[in-house]
Amino acid sequence: MAGPCEFARGGLFVGPAVGAPRFVKTKNSEYDAHVKTIIEPFRIKSIEPIRMTTRDERERILREAGFNVFLIRAEDVLIDLLTDSGTGAMSAEQWAGIMRGDESYAGATSFYRFQDRITELTGFEHVLPTHQGRASERILFELVGGPDKIVPNNAHFDTTRANVEHSGAKAVDLPIPEAAEPKNRHPFKGNMNVAALEKLIADVGRDRIPLVMVTVTNNSGGGQPVSMANLRAVRAVCDKHKLPLFLDACRFSENAFLIKQREPDMKDRTVREIVREMFDLADGATISAKKDGMVNIGGLLLLRDEQMLYRASNLLILTEGFITYGGLAGRDLEAMAQGFEEVVHDDYLAYRIRSVEYLGEKLIAAGIPIVEPPGGHAIYIDAGALCPHIPPAQFPGQAVVCGLYRIGGVRSVEIGSVMFGNAPTATGKPRLELVRLAMPRRVYTQSHIDYVIEAAAELAASKANLRGLRMTHQPPVLRHFTARFEEI
Numbered sequence: 299m300a301g302p303c304e305f306a307r308g309g310l311f312v313g314p315a316v317g318a319p320r321f322v323k324t325k326n327s328e329y330d331a332h333v334k335t336i337i338e339p340f341r342i343k344s345i346e347p348i349r350m351t352t353r354d355e356r357e358r359i360l361r362e363a364g365f366n367v368f369l370i371r372a373e374d375v376l377i378d379l380l381t382d383s384g385t386g387a388m389s390a391e392q393w394a395g396i397m398r399g400d401e402s403y404a405g406a407t408s409f410y411r412f413q414d415r416i417t418e419l420t421g422f423e424h425v426l427p428t429h430q431g432r433a434s435e436r437i438l439f440e441l442v443g444g445p446d447k448i449v450p451n452n453a454h455f456d457t458t459r460a461n462v463e464h465s466g467a468k469a470v471d472l473p474i475p476e477a478a479e480p481k482n483r484h485p486f487k488g489n490m491n492v493a494a495l496e497k498l499i500a501d502v503g504r505d506r507i508p509l510v511m512v513t514v515t516n517n518s519g520g521g522q523p524v525s526m527a528n529l530r531a532v533r534a535v536c537d538k539h540k541l542p543l544f545l546d547a548c549r550f551s552e553n554a555f556l557i558k559q560r561e562p563d564m565k566d567r568t569v570r571e572i573v574r575e576m577f578d579l580a581d582g583a584t585i586s587a588k589k590d591g592m593v594n595i596g597g598l599l600l601l602r603d604e605q606m607l608y609r610a611s612n613l614l615i616l617t618e619g620f621i622t623y624g625g626l627a628g629r630d631l632e633a634m635a636q637g638f639e640e641v642v643h644d645d646y647l648a649y650r651i652r653s654v655e656y657l658g659e660k661l662i663a664a665g666i667p668i669v670e671p672p673g674g675h676a677i678y679i680d681a682g683a684l685c686p687h688i689p690p691a692q693f694p695g696q697a698v699v700c701g702l703y704r705i706g707g708v709r710s711v712e713i714g715s716v717m718f719g720n721a722p723t724a725t726g727k728p729r730l731e732l733v734r735l736a737m738p739r740r741v742y743t744q745s746h747i748d749y750v751i752e753a754a755a756e757l758a759a760s761k762a763n764l765r766g767l768r769m770t771h772q773p774p775v776l777r778h779f780t781a782r783f784e785e786i
């Protein structure tokens with residue numbers, strides 16, 4: 299009798315389909331509902347070997363890298379959860395696009411195919427390609443930033459904040475209070491605090507605010523989604539004060555799927571419809587295509603205003619490239635055009651979101667506190683709660699990062715006092731000491747994830763052995779990339 303294979307037993311991606319009738323044809327996806335396991339919706343045609351290392355080797359490697367996993371070679375990592383950015387696997391169709399790429403300097407066919415796909419998906423007619431998200435941010439804030447300006451966001455990503463501040467403007471985070479409570483299972487912890495936005499506008503005056511930005515999903519705050527109701531409310535405030543609304547839309551598709559799952563009046567809408575409404579509410583967007591664009595390099599700047607398009611195009615030509623390639627090759631535009639199509643498929647999103655949720659559920663079951671509920675692209679371990687014996691000044695997040703590497707060769711990233719120093723938090727509460735396990739798209743299978751869970755469970759069982767760290771070297775900016783540590 300055919301039963302679930304060993305691999306699927308225990309339910310990786312066993313979804314909550316209990317009691318569902320057999321052979322149901324759902325609105326968005328056609329599958330045999332009798333089989334509840336959500337599988338990776340792809341086969342593997344090309345593989346990259348993983349080099350196995352011993353614990354002794356990893357101990358040596360970690361010490362040589364000054365206990366900073368950014369300084370470890372990728373070949374010395376078994377499972378790399380450092381980032382979901384540019385680390386995804388492309389599909390056969392995307393690789394076919396790579397061969398089809400039209401490398402004409404101006405007016406390449408690949409650009410028009412890319413532009414048509416983006417316009418169809420987002421409704422934006424003005425589409426500028428850039429080499430990655432921060433290039434779009436740099437152009438945008440060179441246009442609208444400047445001294446005395448203030449840019450509100452639910453939570454700026456670090457490059458966005460850096461680009462706002464580089465222009466002389468001030469970046470202000472306005473998350474909802476629930477975002478600071480890891481165990482609070484509010485379904486949309488990425489939401490912007492609308493009352494705080496109103497207050498900021500009243501306090502500083504609308505003239506100092508060039509635009510309002512909302513990051514979907516909110517990466518700095520746990521990969522948490524923003525609800526459609528919240529986006530509409532922010533739009534209403536922007537309309538009232540005649541302010542443009544921009545999205546940082548790197549993970550727009552994961553946000554749309556979480557809206558469909560969690561926002562009751564949105565469950566009958568297709569992901570494409572939700573994506574379209576999210577973009578319809580905005581006057582512009584910056585996007586790193588290295589996330590939901592499913593490519594290894596690429597970005598976009600979407601605009602409605604003709605004047606702004608004109609000025610942005612000139613800046614693009616100055617530093618990125620002509621407006622029909624923006625610092626990319628024609629083949630990159632082809633891969634992006636196809637990536638933006640594949641990322642809104644229901645089967646892909648069901649697998650994607652379920653696999654992150656699965657990792658989160660198993661970590662909770664192993665007694666590891668995380669930011670709940672699981673969000674879109676990553677699980678964030680609450681290292682401060684896991685290691686109360688390590689004070690923030692001794693970097694509990696970095697201790698967990700080192701522990702995961704030692705035990706399993708798993709690479710994660712600290713998002714806490716190493717990354718942010720002792721800068722004040724937006725909520726005024728103590729900074730969360732987090733460790734992000736980001737999931738590259740379509741790269742790892744269930745057994746890879748089970749391996750990570752096993753390593754994390756071993757770490758939790760022996761957490762008393764985790765030691766705090768002292769920073770022995772720090773560069774003046776973005777110190778987490780190259781800082782070195784020693785164990786206390």
Ligand code: F0G
Nearest residue numbers: 381383430431432455457517548586588
């Ligand atoms: N906005 C958000 C929300 C991001 O997460 C990132 C990148 C960017 C903008 C910048 O995009 O890297 O293409 O220039 N996040 C990566 C990460 C680096 O690991 O979360 P980029």
